[in-house]
Amino acid sequence: MRAAPTILHLDMDAFFAAVEQAAKPSLRGKPVIVGGLGPRGVVATASYEARRFGVRSAMPMAQARRLAPNAAYLVPRFTVYRSVSLRVMELLGRLSPLVEPLSLDEAFVDLEAGGAAYDGATARSVGERLRRDIREVTGLTGSVGLAGSKMLAKIASEEAKPDGLVVIEPGTERALLAPMGVRTLPGVGPATEEHLRRAGMTTVADLAEAGEDELVRLLGRAHGVSLHAMALGRDDRPVVGERDAKSVSVEDTFDVDLHDRVRVRWEVERLAERCVRRLRAAGRSGRTVVLKVRRYDFSTLTRSETLRGPTDDPVVVREAAARLLDAVDTTGGVRLLGVGVSGLADYTQEDLFAQASAGAAPDGPAGSSGSAGGPGPVVVRGAAVPGGAGGSSGTERVSVPPDAVGAVDGADGADVEGRADGGPAGAPPDGSGRPGPSGPSGGRGPSGGSGRPSGSDRSEGPEAGEGGEGVPGERHWAAGADVRHAVHGAGWVQGSGVGRVTVRFEEPWSAPGRVRTFRTDDPQLEASDPLPLVGGGSQPAPSGTEPTCPPEGGGAPGAGGGARP
DNA sequence: TCTGGGGTCCTAGGACCC
């Protein structure tokens, strides 16, 4: 809690949807909903136009379609969101060395640390300038909150939405918070809210009044103490820059529940390999493998196994995941499967190599039972070894021998080898022809029909390397995806079905474009990379036209029904 | 046509050790 409102919280307005509107002129001013499009999809972001119909984040897509049947429904394009986000984060970096990103569209900035502001007036002008810069560089709007603590800065930006700025002057926070609902405070979700309500507390003032002891009794130590402090407006959490990830995981929800045990196993192995690819892309290895299973009735369980040393070997992770699956009853059907790795080690393969060639390869029972030494640089490779409390399992963990280099940088060497011994090959065991769940919905990919599973993969890794998911035979065109036609140029998929695909040909800087329909197997049509949103640096300038301002965009003439895929 | 995907943090019990 500081005496000047020099903690800034930025929250981009309806980020994914706003990016889509900036990229697709015909959608400006119209309801746009981004999320999974399959039968089990949910809304990731709804534009403000769509919110007027009652559509909200995390709402099942089916419900959104009932509320706003004429909205444009689009699959997320994380590559684009990530690049826009990078631009925004760069702007924040100019204000202070202390920037704490919370997600692609949100961050805290410590203005004091950057010497950018020292009181309410300077903070406000920094915030206003930031908003202008963001608009200029990205064409999008963001809301800014300024206060003396993170909690209040975040509450302020929420109040500022959309497209605004709010400063909470230190000294006024208690009075401001008192009448607000408990859900305003970070860390209070539906469960805690209900818990508190049953105890007769619905406002922040109620919490402050209840006292710390009472809240601890009700909610447990950590939660109770922090909630009481927050209710009094006290929050000393510092803004912290880049933090290392603590786990990496991937999961898929299937369009229809999986019953076939062989298929379930095959999916688990596939997920394990995807997970390892992400792990490696981040240059890390991990010690605990976690399997997640959500059953037909939505009950969810996790099983984990801790190895004797960290690994990034796909074979090891795959086999551990498969072992964990063996102990899970899946009768009744499986809705979701996930594989994760935690207990991440900091060093990379390069370090290990250096270490191995330096002859410093560790020996002896590192990290075995007890605390001695912690997880040393012991890489589990080849032989999978649970390192449970007893540590009795006889299998040897293997440290990296110098000659393992081939397997190390040839990540795929290990991969291929793994497949030879029964790992997932190119097609699912049930012969359904595609790895993705094939359901009544016509065989869309996992994760709600983005077509390609990576469509909803927000990994920072090279998601294109995910194997492409090439469906032999028919091509699938996801709504919102970028395409290029040999004659008509750049466009995006507005919808597809019964052997036809409808494409709107327009670019971020063009006027709303025309729609044409093709056969799904039209050889002149191909998937393409996304176009950059706005000029800037190396990008093609939006010659002559207005800088992209999503909400207006010139009224989107001639877009009768244009928003509907 | 019920409920995504990627994370973080906390709690609680049991094993194990000193």
Added chain:
DNA sequence: TCTGGGGTCCTAGGACCC
């Protein structure tokens, strides 16, 4: 040989956030 007690690691689950 009656039951202490603290610390760490592991596992499982739950709440929450975007």
